[in-house]
Amino acid sequence: MPLMLSRDLAKFGGLPKTLFAQHHALLEIEENICDDCHSDATSTRTCPEKDSSISRFKRNLSTALKCMTILVFLAITSYTVIHLASIEELVRGLRDEHPSHPVNCGHTKESAKAAGCVYDIMMVGWVAPGCIDPYVLSDALSPNSSLAGVKGAGTFNFSLNYDFTELIPQDVEVISQHDWIFANWEFHKAHCAYVWRVLASALERKSKGEKGVYIYRTLLTYEHSLHCSKVLLDREKSLLEPTKMQAGGTNRCVLL
Template sequence: MDYSDNSAKSLTSEFSEHDQSSTSALLPPEVTQCEHDIRPRLNRVSYLLTAILVVIFLIWTSTFTLYHYHSNSVSPFALIDRGNCGHSVEEAKAKGCIFDIMLSAWVPKPCYDQELSESILAANNFTYWNSNVGGQEVSEEDIRKGDFNVLYTHGTYHAQHCLFLWKLQMKAQRSSVRVLDSLSRNQMHIAHCHNVLSIDLSKRHIQRLQSKSGTPINGFKSFLSCSEG
């Protein structure tokens, strides 16, 4: 009985040793060593990728913070004055200002983007009226003079006016010399344009958009300044 047990143990031991030797024979030493080395390498790669992501996040956060601070908290002393249009049509003309129909305001020449303004006017081909119910048609040539109190044009003008201001802002951001009028810099007006361009499906709003005289244009109301920076 003891002999059988010893024989079984001996056979088991032999088979175990044979399996280990077979495994060792199938996997050379460099493979088993590679298994030990690969885990630290993976850890190092993970640490490196994590560090890169953290750096990218910090750079993005810093850039956003600086942009937000610059766009909302720029000191007026950091801006270079490029002129203003005073407080009346006579003063605006004396200062060489131009009545920009798309701004619905008098603007100093350095801040007048004639190319952009003319392109939007040409694309929309607005018609102008002396009353909010139509009335007598007023020529664009007369409007460019700015010698009027209030006139009216198509209901879509208001949205085009806001898009025009945003295009001015984007051009200024891309330019090495950031010259921009005071209306385009005004945070309250930017918020106003956001509301104008928001979706509004109310009957009143749709009727205003469809009206040929749904938007007023003021001639004696807005006199802008111009600054660089």
């Protein structure tokens, strides 16, 4: 009996060991499967935890990108609005600093005449009456002016063509009827000398307390003063060289 029992125990004693070995083998297989999920991107096996994490990451990344796009758009929009507002404020300030004359000449000789504007030969265009300086204008067209001797005033040559074969008189009624005319370079220099005298006269009148002093808007721009500086300092062009000018335009008049 003891011998038989011993044999039976030995026979059954191997069962727990066999079950333990099988259980351990199953655990190793499960670990290998999960390891494959995390380390082998090409494996056809799936790991639920990994798939769930990837999905959450993708959703979070998509949300973050959308938020960044919205923030960038709002920033650009805000900058544009602020920039445009500052430009508008600057333009409004310039307008308030030099308000226009109540008489608006428009943009054509017809509108200028209808508004009661007058023609300034030295500016070759229409302007509100308040912008005309009678003394400076009459002196610029007078052969007795102190500037006539240096060809800065007096009578100038005007023509309808480049070759000066169709001359027209220095007369407001005649010159103002044309859209374009030709003059000599001599007149261009005289024009620049004229606008500086107009500006100096206006500044002097205002400094003495005169109210409502109006002036050509172009005389308050640096660009025009630079242009006239080049014209007056130029030594290469002949005084007889033709220069084409718009004769039917209008000039803006502003309060100094």
